[in-house]
Amino acid sequence: MQFTKPSVVKLLGLLAATALFSGTSAWAQVDTLASIKQKGKMVVGVKADYKPFGYVDPSGKVVGFEIDMANEIAKKLGVSIEVIPVVAANRMEFVKQGRTDLMIATMSYKPDRAEVVAIPEPFYYASAAALFAKKNSGLKAWTDLKGKTVCGIQGAYYNRRTGDEFGAKLLTFKGSTEALAALEAGNCVGMVFDSTFYAGLTGEAKWADYAIMLPLIDPEPWGMGLRKEDAKFAAFISDTLKEWHKTGFIIGLEKKWGISPSPYLVEQNAKFK
Amino acid sequence: MDSVSAWFKWLHQTSGIKLTIFYDRYDRSRFLEGLSTTLELSAIVIVLSLFFGAIVAWLYGTKYQWLRRCVGAYVQLFRNTPPLVQIYFFYFAIAPLLPKVGGAPLLGSMGWAIVALTLLETAFTAEIFRAGIEAVPKATIEAAKALGYSRAQIFRRVVFPLALRVTMPALNNNLVNLVKTTTLGYAIAVPELLYMSGQIWSEQVNVTEMMIVLLFTYIAIVGLINQLMQWFEKRLYVPGFGQ
């Protein structure tokens, strides 16, 4: 077979490069607000495995803190809402493709994420990276994770630090259910995820022996995601968020879902009053 | 190397094509780790499957009919069921039932991938060897018998070397298919090339670029294997047979 000849490989590369890299060109200007009003429906990407921000209730409906926020926005626009479950690995892709108009999916703000999707300010929540492990695991510092297997979620911003700086071997999964299953099976010594996630696990008997073992690191605020070229929609969301902080709407949601009060929201509330 | 990474950084800034594996140390190390795991997995499985495949092919000729039937059943089972379901069977159905060693499972995902893929490849290799063994003329075997070789010796010294050489092209094809099948390790979180690339693209959101790099990497691996096997075939040619 002569397809190993260097000239052939180069030709292959040229073909593919021209065919594929030239394909995607960004839309000039996107007007999501207009298309939402025309469709009468807003498509929102939310989490479905992150209690209580977005999860599936016994009846099979996706409910949660963030779904309530999405419903409120839809009410303001006077449209109906369609909720699509997303995970960290695909939430930004879906917004980019236009599959979701808006994304409220526990996404922490990071400068390189802001290059992919627009993250309007102010932000609506905050969390930090935490390690969930057995109480008797003997872990005292993040550097203790060197060489140990740690479960995680694909696409989280602290995976890099855990794997690169602290030398842990990361076993990442698509959703939190698989990661928790691996933790339970003993495939990893602990799970690294948002500190706010583990509040949803307290009270479950099988996690009685587990706790957040290490000090929280890398606190980051959470933002919504929408397409980069969409200035009007971004301005609308930004104004909505400012209003919510002013009226304390988000603090009210916090109480409704039984989330322990976050100092970030109190501070934002004071700022916008 | 620096000029390469500088060029890719420039490419990202000007055209938005994000190929972080060239200029980011962590991404590059993960990608290379995935590549080495794929090659390692393929190498371990092919060596094991060649060894066990030869044994199974030898068992095909046994005089005990029940043993032949069992071996045949094993080969047919693994050839006619989906490899993914086989891997899931070992990782999700059998693994939870095995005892734990100090809190950690006995075999990690890599271990189970090796087990499942070895069983699969042994089945295919055994079929190939069986056809190769049938291609050895009876006259040669009778000559060996006449010289006083036992059945095991005939297999080891006469039949198997000839069968190996005549089955080289089919084994090459088999090896290429194995390298492609290692991607199934993605499903059980084996840190092979596809899985590592998946981690990279979910963090960097550069799916298109990583996909293209991935496709070309696999094609390059296959090309290399083909070259290697061609060299091997040349060295192991049977005088008077073929060219």
Add this chain to the structure above:
Amino acid sequence: MKRSPQSSRRAVSPSEFPDTLSVMLPFRLRPQVGTMDRSSGGGLFVWQTGVLLLAAFVGSVATAQVQAAASQASVWSLLLKWTPLLAQGFLFNLAISFMAMLLGTAAGIGLGLARVSLFAPVRGTSWLVVQFFRNAPWLVLLFFVMFLMPFEFKIGQHTIPFPDWIKSTIGLALPIMANIAEIVRGAVQSIPSAQWEAARSLAFSRRQILWQIILPQCIKRMLPSWMNWYAILTMATTLASIVGVSEVMTTVGHITAAEARTDFLIPIYSYVLLWFFLYCYPIACYTRRLESRFAER
């Protein structure tokens, strides 16, 4: 011992030439169309294999049954309970396999004819395409198609949704297309040139020769390999579960999560293995029978 005049046209078997001094006999693993593909199963063991495997499956379920606590439902009843849902998923897999095979065969015949084209650029491009799709792992191609194809098409005013299962069908049809192209090429090249010459002397155009004379003869030669690839494709449809399509393996995941019983795991996975086996093994046996029938010409 005299060789019979027919022997040079029949399939060779070692016992035919007891006094030959050939170095090696022909290596007979694959059908005669000259393509390197995974051959069908050995026809040595026919129904006995199926019986043995059924026995193994029943044995595993019985063992699980024995281990089950008295208060829990029996494993048999659980399997029965979930069979309709599993059957739905399995039928979906078969539907994907039919569509992908159809698409792949149609595209593959076109690509295969391009491989024997008289124009060098067409030949070269089709060779590149075939090499590309034959040497890429199926799962990577699936990911490729899933991520890079849009989720809906806008034609004028209308938006046509492009659901995941259609994308995965296309993703599976691509390597099939490349492999069928190779089978077609091999079959076309195995037709004796006498056919081409005779057709040309009767003033057939190249297109007429291909479609009216050569391809009809190729169908018989391609059939065993084609069926073999169909079996491989059916087994590959399970890959769609990894990219998010809801088929039988996704269903199994839901079932095991819903039941949450460690003694149910082996039975349910063996059950699904059995279904695939019962579908693919007869295909393999029939393929083998066709091969041997066509080999004796």
